[in-house]
Amino acid sequence: MPSRSFNRAAVAALALGSNAVDAFWRLECPGSIGLARIDPLMDYDGVSGHVHALKGGSAFSAKSTADDLLKSKCTSCGVVQDKSAYWAPPLYFEGDDGTLTIVPEKPPFKAYYELNAGKTSDGKDQTIEAFPNGFQMIAGDNLRRNTTLSGPDPDESGLKGPYTDKTNNEREQLAIGFNCMNYGFSGGPKKEEPTLYRHHLPEKSWIDANCPDGIRLELQFPSCWNGEMDGGEDHKDHVAYPEWINGGNCPAGFDKRFPQLMYETIVATEKFIGKGGKFVLGNGDPTGYGYHGDFISAWADGALDKAVAECTDLSGEMKKCPVFEFAEDASSCAIESLPDELKDELNEGPMSSLPGGCEIQSGPERAKKGKGASGSSSGGKSKGAPSPVNKSKAESPAAQQESSPVVDAPESKSEGGVSTETEPKDEDKKEKHAAEKAPAPVAVAPAPEITDAPVASPAAENAGNAVRTERYTSNGIVYENLVVMQEVTVTEGAAKAKRTPEAEHVKRHGHRHEHVKRHAHGGRRLR
Numbered sequence: 001m002p003s004r005s006f007n008r009a010a011v012a013a014l015a016l017g018s019n020a021v022d023a024f025w026r027l028e029c030p031g032s033i034g035l036a037r038i039d040p041l042m043d044y045d046g047v048s049g050h051v052h053a054l055k056g057g058s059a060f061s062a063k064s065t066a067d068d069l070l071k072s073k074c075t076s077c078g079v080v081q082d083k084s085a086y087w088a089p090p091l092y093f094e095g096d097d098g099t100l101t102i103v104p105e106k107p108p109f110k111a112y113y114e115l116n117a118g119k120t121s122d123g124k125d126q127t128i129e130a131f132p133n134g135f136q137m138i139a140g141d142n143l144r145r146n147t148t149l150s151g152p153d154p155d156e157s158g159l160k161g162p163y164t165d166k167t168n169n170e171r172e173q174l175a176i177g178f179n180c181m182n183y184g185f186s187g188g189p190k191k192e193e194p195t196l197y198r199h200h201l202p203e204k205s206w207i208d209a210n211c212p213d214g215i216r217l218e219l220q221f222p223s224c225w226n227g228e229m230d231g232g233e234d235h236k237d238h239v240a241y242p243e244w245i246n247g248g249n250c251p252a253g254f255d256k257r258f259p260q261l262m263y264e265t266i267v268a269t270e271k272f273i274g275k276g277g278k279f280v281l282g283n284g285d286p287t288g289y290g291y292h293g294d295f296i297s298a299w300a301d302g303a304l305d306k307a308v309a310e311c312t313d314l315s316g317e318m319k320k321c322p323v324f325e326f327a328e329d330a331s332s333c334a335i336e337s338l339p340d341e342l343k344d345e346l347n348e349g350p351m352s353s354l355p356g357g358c359e360i361q362s363g364p365e366r367a368k369k370g371k372g373a374s375g376s377s378s379g380g381k382s383k384g385a386p387s388p389v390n391k392s393k394a395e396s397p398a399a400q401q402e403s404s405p406v407v408d409a410p411e412s413k414s415e416g417g418v419s420t421e422t423e424p425k426d427e428d429k430k431e432k433h434a435a436e437k438a439p440a441p442v443a444v445a446p447a448p449e450i451t452d453a454p455v456a457s458p459a460a461e462n463a464g465n466a467v468r469t470e471r472y473t474s475n476g477i478v479y480e481n482l483v484v485m486q487e488v489t490v491t492e493g494a495a496k497a498k499r500t501p502e503a504e505h506v507k508r509h510g511h512r513h514e515h516v517k518r519h520a521h522g523g524r525r526l527r
Helices: 169-174 204-210 300-310
Strands: 003-013 024-029 034-036 052-056 085-088 091-095 100-102 109-114 136-140 176-180 215-220 260-267 277-281 292-296 466-474 477-491 509-511
Touching (some): 204 277
Antiparallel strands (some): 034 052, 091 277, 176 215, 466 477
């Protein structure tokens, strides 16, 4: 009988064990120092084009440096030695009458420090280094209102192998997430989604039907570094994503490795269930494609260097790190000063427009500068060009604003506004886009059922011909499967196919964490 061979995907294990590569800690920030149009990276010494939710050292300002931040009287995050600044746009609800109200956060905000090691482009092992004080970077693209990806959750395995995405464009789009929080309807099963599963903000009607516990905003920062403290006007050129966003090897020219920083913010969208309107980010983005965040490192007494070396508990609990001292006043810490012109600015609502008059721009073309969305990636002018600050207290208002039916961005599919288009060449040459608040009522399709979905992640070194890694959740346990390609010879008419010894070699790696985490071991869900 003639024979033929074909490739078959076999499931193999990722035995992570106690490898320190997968150690991490969750820096929990129970408070916020304020809501403010401050951005010392993109709007140095001036007013930002849009509002940010501010976390970290209380000395944060439009001219913040690490030295300034280290003089902070307090921090809204839980570790006394950490006076770093973490900021990103908050989420708002716009009622069908145009009234805007902030969607309150569910503390704590979390900044993950993940010790995901890898190799250089020429195969040399990397040692994870602490962020030096004064290091700054931005993740995401403030002006993006569309995607160049093939869908809301593309197979990341296409990014593996030779590093061809020199601009980080695709990886940057995969590094944002809008996770539907559903701890279980009455008597129903708990349903969870993997981290960075969905790369756009779903329509409100879909969120109302499927996410009774809110939405988690997720942002993964690059971890490959070229040794420079800053990265040009966009504050990005000095860093790059590794092959698999959260792991894998670094591209040529970025041989140094930092902890992988990730922001998580859970927002109480359930407070607006049944109210007509839509959700929009504080930078005027109703699509989610323009979600972004900024970071300035400022750790006292070499604490971060010590933590990278010593805080290797696999639970991720920061209180298990012997290096840290814990703040008692984090939840009440507030920004120390604001410019007079911004002290009375309304940031929480109800209000008729976003703070600073930031215009809502739905795309699909890139948002226009000079409409409150100012700036390349996180605001208006880059450092060195004036532009000031803004104010507010912790973002936890009782946001219970009555409104009516929903109207949303023109591009919409089952989960809300997934649009695919090639990246624009030059936004300034594009035809002017009038950002209308309500083009037409969106027909509400039956809400799709949320099911656990696979997400790609790095393969273990000994995984052989790895194709991708898949994770799913069952009864609060995360299972991680590595899919590999094996060649199997089949003889027609034979009772059994001959296969290599590894074909269908299956192991499972189960671990608990507060959500579907790529490498968590132990830890209890925080609700």
